Amino acid sequence: MEPALIGTRLASAAIGPLLKKLLVDEGPGAGLVPKGAQVRLSGLVSFRGEKRALTEKDVRGLAATLVERSRQGTGEPPFPADETEAVTDALAGNLLALGDLDMDDVQAVRLGHRDLARRLRAAAPAPDGLSTDSVLYLETLTEWACLHILEFFTRRSTFIARSLVEQTRAQAELLAKVDEVIRRTPRAETGDAEFERRYLAHLAKKHGRLTIHGVDLHHSPDEWPLDMAYLSLEATGAEDPHEASGRPREQASVRADLALARHERVLLRGLAGSGKTTLIQWLTVSAATAEDRDRPEGMAYLRGRIPFVLPLRALTRHGERLPSPDRFLPAAGCPLTPPDGWTDRVLAAGRGLVLVDGIDEIPETERGRARDWLRDLLGAYEGNRWLVTSRPTAVRDDWLAPDGFTELNLAPMTRxxxxxxxxxxxxxxxxxxxxxxxxxxxxxxxxxxxxxxxxxxxxxxxxxxxxxxxxxxxxxxxxxxxxxxxxxxxxxxxRERDMGAPTGLTLDEAPQIQLIQRLAYWLTLNGRTQLDRDRAASIVAEAVPAVPDASAYPPEKVFTHLLHRSGLLREPTADTVEFVHRTFQDHLAAKALVDHWDIGVLVRHAADDQWEDVIRMAVGHARPRECAEILGELLKAADAAEDRLVRLRLTLLAATALDHATELSPEIREEVLRRTGEVVPPRGPEEARQLAEVGPLVLGLLGGPEELTDEEALTSVITATHVTTDAALPYLARFVRHPKLAIRSQLIWSWSRFDTHSYAKEIVTHLDPKGLIFTIRTNDQAEALIGLGLAPSWLNIGFDVSSTRTAQLLSLCDPVRLSLESWEDPYELPVMPPSSRLRHLEVHMFDPDASVDLAPFASLSHLEKVEVHGSVTGAEHLPTHVEVTHL
CATH class of the missing domain: 1.10.8 (Helicase, Ruva Protein; domain 3)
Known part of the structure; x- marks a missing residue:
């Protein structure tokens, strides 16, 4: 019999009197005071408390009667006859769980009979060994019981009285919210509403396109629709990073465009080009969107906000005083004329979204005045949202902290x-x-x-x-x-942003490179990535007289310009300077070394891994004869090295430098490749990874599985999986059936380094699954695995896989062992049927304070072990035989 038909056997006349025995008589009133009518469920059941009307044995008898009546007159048994006693015990456990739920009758009715039944099943001991038919029958019968229990609750006078009280409270809260909305709504008679409609439409059009500055686009426009090109990045706080399952993570992290949902005032720091101005465009357009259905996901918190975009570089371009609210629009270049007092009314009502862009883009002498201007606005207008942006070094730490600002930093983009x-x-x-x-x-x-x-x-x-x-x-x-x-x-x-000269001087590209490469040369020569600010200033001061375009300015002013406007330097602390990215330091140091032709310096440092990129780039800067000399000296140094690892490193350095040479004789190239062939197969994982730096050329030097030992095969596969081009796939495909598990594990673990679908088609689908953990890190990988129809028994699902894809994977694979990763707090486990084969569950929470509720897995009959890296709730609902450990 279909479980859905069970309800036809349980008419109200039959089930009602039975279930009524479970419940106590009602009391008077609305159940608002402890001595009046008791409305907690533990007080509504007749098998709890000092004056019990029923014992647990009686409840089991009621359950047996319900089970028997539901079976009467059926041609097809709803479940195997030999499971009747187990089903009865399970139903009795579900009914007894009524006394353990922490809710009242009104809350139970609001929950609904299906969700109430789920709560009962989660709170009751999980049935062990039931067939699928029995489990479905038990779920349906519990739902029917809950339906009649809720019907009983709604007939109690105390329920009606209490519901009226709850409705009165909800209405009072709703009226208060409506009053607040009315207070914030512009008065129609002033013309505010019509102007706001025009103003928001103007902002949406003006800021709805993304401009990319500084690129010659002869075949493409230089503007893009913002909603198509925008990407929200993470903003992180000042806490130190920690390791979580091998992944570093900032503790205080929020999606950048949601920072103002969490904090009323934010100072957002970011390097040049990190997306600060684009974020302001996104917030503006999101607030200007009229309908929630058209607003980007997560941006509903901006509903009713009126944006004021205040780019400081434009407000103070000619030395003007920063504007008062009534001058916000004309100062920012808005052609619309607002009604008198409109800006004041918006800000006084707390409806403003004030976006102050570019503290770093005004002269340093004006920044203190800008802070005073901002403080005056903050003191006059409460309840608005404020975002101020700056490059990291423009203002000191806690510059706006006394004014209640939260400081966040835009994080680098992930892959x-x-x-x-x-x-x-x-x-x-x-x-x-x-x-x-x-x-x-x-x-x-x-x-x-x-x-x-x-x-x-x-x-x-x-x-x-x-x-x-x-x-x-x-x-x-x-x-x-x-x-x-x-x-x-x-x-x-x-120049293309019409910035003018915020530092008071103008320097072209060439003189800036000449000066900055002196800093790069000093850092690299001294084996450092950071130097004292005074030392940096003195290096620039010594070089300025030799650079005609810069010599007309005071050296300290030139240094300040390079530090704040070049986009290449930053101050990690108040008295230190470093490059924004090590690659720029290496590039400019290599240029300086070639300009001075310090080849001896290059060769002396060839075995130092900090110089590897410098040497490669030096080959790129050098002329053909100079390239040959550098590579020849590297090979000589390799011959002279006594340590095998040093010889390998120097040989591979010469090999990887080949791609940087603009012109090179065939003899030198062939010699370098011949020498590279002498170091394969690699000995150990470290050599394997170094060998991969040669690139696709090394694939032709690696042996096949039939000619390699297991260890040589493993290191060769490691090398090939680090050559992340499709050219590596035919070689890797030769190892998919290899008996050594470590080799197949290396293949599945390396999936994310390659094109998802090509790798799935050529490698994953052919892998021998015996003992193999299938690691799925992205939705694309999940879709590919689903498309292949593979059903591995051991899955590791990463935090970037959506809940929808996770559910699809689990329904397809029904794994015996499952490892899940999550950043969420709390983390909701995926839904799995009680018949699941799952025996071993691992949950890795990257936030150590995050929690996971294990109660939904209480019905899994095969579950034996649970390991959680994080906090745990609901473990008491699991069967006693399940081993639970957590860190």
Whole structure:
């Protein structure tokens, strides 16, 4: 018999009197005081308390009667006859759980009979060994019992009285909220509403497109629809990072565009090009959107907010005083004229979204005055939302902390965010750009020098634009790519944004590079990435007289300009200076070394891993004869090294430098490759990873599974899985049936380094699954596994996999062992049927204070062990035989 038909056997006339025995008679009143009518469920059941009307044995008898009556007259038994006693015991346990729920009758009715039944099943001991038919029968019968119990509650006069009280309270709360909405709503007679409609439409149009500065786009427009190209990044607080399952994470983290939902006042710091101004555009457009259904996900908190976009560089361009509220719109260049007093009314009502962009873009002497202006506004208008942006070094720590501002920093983009950015950028660029998207994603996976630059929206946009503008070809090698990036950061970006000269001087790109490369040379020569501010200033001061374009200015002023406007330098502390990214330091140091032709310095440091990129880039800067000399000296140094690892490193350094040479004789190239072939197969994982730095060329030097020992096969596979191009797939495919588990584990673990679907088709689908943990890190991998129809018994599902994809995976695979990762707090476990085969569950919470509720897994009959890295609730609902451990 179908379980859904059980209800036809349990008419109210039959089930009602039976279940009524479970419940006590009603008392008077609304149940508002302890001595009046008791409305907690523990007080409504007749088998709890000192004056019990029923014992647990009686409750079991009621359950047996319900089970028997539901079976009467059925042609087909709803469950196996030999499970009748187990089903009866389970139903009795569900009914007895009524006395353990911490809720009252009104809350129970609001919950509904199905959710109440789920609560009872979670609170009761899990039935052991029931068939699927018995489990479905038990679920349906419990729901029917709950339906009649709730019917009983609604007939009690105390329920009616208490419901009226609850409704009165809810109405009072609703009226208060309506009054607040009315208070904040502009009065129609003043014309505010009509003006706001026009003003918001103007903002949506003005800020609805994203401009990429500093890139020659001969074949593409330089503006993109904001809602297509925008990518929200993470903003982190000042707490120190910690390790969680091998992944570093900032403790205080929030999606940047949701920071104002959590904090009323935010000072947001970010490097040049990190997306501060774009974030302000996004907040403005989100607030200006009229309907919630059209507003981006998560941005409903901006409903009713009126944005005021205040770019400080424009407000003080000619030395004007910062504007009062009635001058906000004209000072920011808005052509609309508001009704008299409109801005004051908006801010006084707490409806404003005040976005102050670019503290760093006004002269340092004016920043104290800007803070005083801001403090006056804060004191006059409460309840608004305030966002102030700045580069990290422009103002000291806690600059606005006394005024209640939370300081956050825009985090670098992750690989997933970079991929998302590239896809959105090309979608925004239109159909003509579609063919360039996948080749660029391939380059980001395979060309490390490109991927290492793609850490913020400016650099990602630069790479996308250069790739598109050059019809699918990025500038050849690091040298050209870095020079394009330097051009953006040093001159074109500020010029094209009409920045003027906020530091009081103007320097072109070439003199800035000449001066900054002196700092890079000093840092690299001294084996450092950071130097004292005074030392940096003195290095620049010594170089200024030799640079004609800079010599006309005071050296200290030149240094201040380089520090705050170049986009290449930053101050991690008040008295230190460093490059924003080590790659720029290496690039400029290599240029300085080649300019001075300090080849002896290069060779002396060739075995130092901090110099590897410098040497590669020096080959890129050098002329052909100079390239041959550098590579020849590296091979000589390798011959002279007594340590095998040093010889390997020098040989591979010469091999990886080949791609940087603009021109090189075939003899030198062949000699380098021949020497590389002498160090394969690699000995150990470290050598394997170093060998992979040679790139796809090394694949032809690696042996196959039939000619390698197990250890040699493992190190060879490690090398190939670090050569992240499709060229590695045919080689890796030869190992998919290898009997050594470590080799197959290396193959599945490396999936995320390659194109998801190509790797799935050529590697994953052919893997021998015996003993193998299938690690799924992304939704794309989950979809690929589902599409392949594979059903591994051991799954490791990463935190980036959505709940929908997780549910689909679990329904397909029904794993025996499952490992889950999550950033959420609290984390809701996926729904799994009681018939699941799951025996061993691991949950890794990356926030150590986050918790996971284990109660939903109480009905899993095969569960034996649970391990949780984080906090646990609901463990008491699990069967006693389940071993639970947590850290």
């Amino acid at each position: 997933t965010e970079v991929t998302t950015f590239v896809r959105r950028w090309h979608r925004a660029a239109g159909p003509d750009a579609a063919g360039y998207e996948q080749p660029l994603l391939d380059s980001l996976r395979t060309a490390e020098h490109v991927a290492r630059l793609a850490t913020n929206p400016l650099m990602c946009g630069l790479i996308c634009a250069l790739h598109r503008d050059r019809r699918g070809f990025l500038p050849r090698g690091r040298k050209a790519l870095y020079e394009a990036a330097l051009s953006v950061l040093l001159s074109r970006r500020d």
